[in-house]
Amino acid sequence: MLAFDHAGKPESGERLDPVDHDDNSVDAVIDHIMEHAGLTRNFVQQTARIPNALATMDERGHRVIYYNPAFIREISSYGSPKWSQISVILHEIGHHLLGHIFEYDQNFKARELEADEFSGFLIFRMGATLQEAQLVASEYAQNWETPTHPARDQRLAAIARGWAKAQRITLHERQMGEARVKREMDE
Numbered sequence: 001m002l003a004f005d006h007a008g009k010p011e012s013g014e015r016l017d018p019v020d021h022d023d024n025s026v027d028a029v030i031d032h033i034m035e036h037a038g039l040t041r042n043f044v045q046q047t048a049r050i051p052n053a054l055a056t057m058d059e060r061g062h063r064v065i066y067y068n069p070a071f072i073r074e075i076s077s078y079g080s081p082k083w084s085q086i087s088v089i090l091h092e093i094g095h096h097l098l099g100h101i102f103e104y105d106q107n108f109k110a111r112e113l114e115a116d117e118f119s120g121f122l123i124f125r126m127g128a129t130l131q132e133a134q135l136v137a138s139e140y141a142q143n144w145e146t147p148t149h150p151a152r153d154q155r156l157a158a159i160a161r162g163w164a165k166a167q168r169i170t171l172h173e174r175q176m177g178e179a180r181v182k183r184e185m186d187e
Contacts, residue, residue, distance in 0.1 A: 026072060029082065029089050030065075036126050043096050052140070053088050055095035063101065065092045075136055083132035087119055087159075094118030108148040113158040120162025125170070134159050 026045055034041050043063035048054070053067040067089075075084040094115035095101060103111065116137065123133045134156050141152040149155075 025076070025082070025085070026067060026069075026089065029085055030093070033086065033090055033093060033122065033126070037093075037097075037122060039097075043093075053092050055092040055101055057101055063096050065089065065096070067092075075140075083123065083128045084136045086126065086128070087123055087133060087136050090119040090122055091115045094122075109145065109150045109154075112149050113154060116155050116158035117162035117165075120159035120164075121166045122162075124163045124166035128163075130160060130163050133163050 030041060030045060043055075043065060045065045045067060047069050048066035050066055050068050052071045053065060055063075055065050058064045072085055072088070075088060076082045092115070095111065098111070098114055098118060100111040100115065120130075120133050124130075137152060137155045137159060141155045142149065143152050145151045145154075150158075
């Protein structure tokens with residue numbers, strides 16, 4: 001297993017070796033997420049011998065989401081449609097979209113919570129319940145803080161904040177749409 005520095009780079013110049021994996025499910029999940037976000041993908045995904053998933057830049061400066069296919073298969077069995085898989089990939093996409101891979105200020109925990117909140121926000125927009133949005137964090141996040149990651153309760157709260165924010169916005173959008181239809185009918 002590779003060791004990583006606090007910026008998510010392999011220590012000692014080690015490379016993230018690809019793992020044989022013929023499952024296109026992560027590619028399909030990313031396409032599905034990007035479609036819901038209304039964005040074009042500006043990163044690639046690659047299997048790697050890492051514990052779970054990681055957003056970073058490769059040695060050529062390309063944005064990459066590395067993931068462990070065994071971990072993705074394991075969490076894919078939780079719920080349907082694969083909300084746990086979507087949640088993990090959304091979190092990593094959040095790191096890319098929020099610019100975290102360019103920040104080296106040692107504020108790792110804050111960036112993790114921002115990515116968790118982003119994941120909670122967009123997964124609501126994709127149709128997940130709060131329980132589905134939080135499932136992976138409730139099962140896999142540590143109860144304690146580490147130098148790079150907040151404790152489970154902080155992560156669950158961040159996901160819930162993002163989910164609730166999306167819920168409020170969706171309600172507001174619905175109300176605005178209903179008001180627009182009423183105005184159009186009155187004309």
